[in-house]
Amino acid sequence: MSQFVLHKGNTRGHANHGWLDAHHSFSFAGYYHPERMNFGVLRVLNDDRIDGGKGFGAHPHDNMEIITIPLEGALAHKDSLGTASVIQHGDIQVMSAGTGVSHSEFNANEDRAVKLLQIWLFPNKKNVSPRYDQLTLNVDERHNHFQQILSPNADDAGVWIHQDAWFSLGKFDKDFESTYQIKKAGNGVYAFVISGEVTIDGQILGQRDALGIWETDSISFKANTADAEVLLMDVPMSL
Template identity: 55%
Template structure:
């Protein structure tokens, strides 16, 4: 098994006043030749947007874009006719395909919104743009790995054009778990959103992450409560 540790404080950081963003991989003005991507996982931005502010209308193409709110309310508008609000417990996906424009704003005037913005490289380019959104049942992630996203044609829930699987788990202190990869040739990016987790022999704190490859399973132990996002992607 090969692992690469990404401590939270080693990420790139940009402070635009209205936006504070931590970059797990090279993005915009942050460039790290050792952190371009992890297989099909190209972007993992940990964003905080000031009240009433946001990203103006901008384009994307040939990318699977996933948004996972952690706090507050994020308003989304796009040229496919969608106007929606996503909140903690929701997950949103766009297949940009041949091209899409959209905007994202903090709908609240009195508090920040925090969300993870994730880009996955698709296995098929030039698809028709599409939008999907679901509200997750928090109970499904208690003490287990809840699959929240999967590949087109292989998963009944929210899907993308890539052989990738996303899972959320929330575990209490003293609990243990394991994750078996859908495809042992894939890799797993472990990202701790809250608390801490011991992945294999490595203790990870809040917003720490670890690349894992060359194994078909990974064990976890939680000395303290922890919430973890697992992203299994082709390498």
């Protein structure tokens, strides 16, 4: 029998700093909830809106796999590895912090907000050499299909990380139905609805709702509205 946890969008942690409007699916910064520390190796899922020209100055990370997915606008990134880049909708960015890296993130535009998801996963190897990568994806490939955007394998679709995790993004027509097969025994799936309404394993989820499912090998999916967009995070449940 599968197990699940439902996180409605309006129950997330929320911090509005003026220039930054952030929602936290799991305990982060000033938001602490003892039952929302992580979902398996998924430690952070932040849903951020950053005003034009604003952002985070240089700050350090270590021993974490950090994934950034822009939803609207553009984000400028600089880090201690010498990287200077801009990512926008359709891109995915990954940073393996490993032994330690510092980076800054700023809205690349002065006149409009940038919206993004930033996700942290515990790695399966500690103290690796820090690395940075980004990839521009073909968003047409996620129409009525879960497009793989991240995996453990450098030669597979999407970016790769130091963890047995697979991420997929899909955008669906109304009434589209599918089944997602979990990639590795012992993994669970944390499904996050970016927009629209869907039904996953019998649970109706609206915009920014999330459902974590484990102790199963597949999940059923149906889009209840047009242009329903969903991120699936297939992750180990054991730290």
